[in-house]
Every structure is written in structure tokens, then in C-alpha cells.
Amino acid sequence: MEQQLRSALRRVEPSAGFSDRTLTRIAGAERARASRRRGRALVVALALAASVAVATGAGWLHTKRQAGVERARQDVERALRITSETLLEVQSKVQARLASVGQEHLSEGQGL
């Protein structure tokens, strides 16, 4: 029994190149972890860049749309103002003509 235990627990030297293989494997695992970290960082950076691009694009579109709306509002306002001014002009001409016709009738009446 004691003999068997001693044999089982005896010191065994590792095979040649064991430490090199272990160190290489550790280094490989470290590289893989670093690569995964870089990959994740790249994905996060791309997502952030995409978000910034979308937000900037949306802002630009909103600004452009607002400018379009404002320009449309100004054009419509201008068109309605000119319409009203033109109608006023017509109205004042009609009133002036009516007044002049009235004066003519009055003069004719007085002449009689």
C-alpha cells in the first residue's frame, strides 16, 4: 500500500518543452482576449460613429426642412400681401371712378 502511494505521488519531471508550450498557450489566449477586446471596441466605435452620423443627418434634414417651411411661409405671405394690395388698388380706383361719375351727374344736375 505504502509502496503504491509512494509510486503514485513520486515527483515526475515534465516533458521537454512543457514550460514553453504553456507560456505559448498563455500568450495565445492573451492575444485572443486582446483581439476580442479590440473587436468589441471597434463595434462600439462604429455604433457611436453611426449614431453621430444619423443624428447629424437628422439634424441637417430638420434644419433644411425648417428652412423650406420658412421660405414657403414667406412666399405665401408675400403672395397674399400682393393680392390684398392689388385688390385694394382696384377698389380705390373703382371708388375714385364712382366719385367722379357722381360729380359729373351732380354738375349736370346743377347745369340744368
Added chain:
Amino acid sequence: MKTMTRRARSMTKYLGGLWLCAALVVSAPDAQAQALKLDHLSRLAAEATESVDLTLPPELIQLAAGAVAQGDPKQAAVKDLLAGLKGITVKSFKFDRDGVYTQEDVDAVYSQLSGWARIVDLKEIGEAVSIHLLQEAGQTSGLVVVVAEPRELTVVNIVGVIDLAKLGALAGQFGIPELPIPAP
């Protein structure tokens, strides 16, 4: 027999669809007919001292209507007025000398107004002003104002449902000056 019934149903649906389309086309107000062709006047801008050449399609008018603030009753009236409009064209030119535009330029406008009611027609030597309205189904669906003076030519064409009293009621709003139009 079943195939025939299915075909008949399909044909009925098809014809129904066609009928509906035809009805919509016939009943739709003819905005094209109310919109005058005024492109021939645009050349006058080059010789004018002041000119306004605006052609506003319905999309632009509705875009502007969307920008009108909600809540204020007067602004709501502006929105209400704009909602009925399908087009506005303004051609206004002022010149520093007589005879820049020709009578043919003005006649080309008048020639498009058959079927329109001329509600104001004032002519003096070298001067003519007129207002024309197009009435459809009891509503004013077109307005044309022409002011032709020796050194000024203005043609305004509004397409769509126009309530002149509403336009007058908007005095001071949206850049519209006081317009003493009597209530209908």
C-alpha cells in the same frame, strides 16, 4: 360554372373600380382649368425696375399652412384660408417707362377667362383693372386680378376655394393689409 361566377365577380369588382375612378376624376375640381398660363409675362422681369414672380403649388401652400401657429383664432383663420387654396401665381412688374408690355400680353390673360365672371371692369386711357371670379357649385374656385397701367402690370391668379371676406378678415395677419371687403 364556378369559374364563370368567379370571373363575373372579378369583372364586377374591376368595373366597379373603374366606375369609382371615373367618378372621382369627373367630380374632382379642375384645378388646371382655374390656373392660368402666365409664363409669357416672366420675360418682363428683365425690363422691370421692381418685379415679383411667384408661382406657389399646393404642396408649398400646405407646407406654409403647417407653419401657421395653432391655438390663436386669427392664425387658425389664416390656416383655414390656406387650406382651401390649390395654387397662387403672382406676376407683378413696375417699369421706369411706358410701353414695356404689350396689349397682347394682357389679352393673352383675358383669352383664358372664358366662363369666368368679370365682377370689376374698369378701363381708362392706357389703364385697365379687372377682377374675375370662377364659381363652381356655389363656391368661388378661382380668382384673377389684373391691373394694367402704363408703368405697372400685375396679374394675380388664385386657384382653390377662396373666401374674399375671410381674406379681408385677416387684415394685419400674415402680412395682409386692411382690406375693406363688405360681408357677403
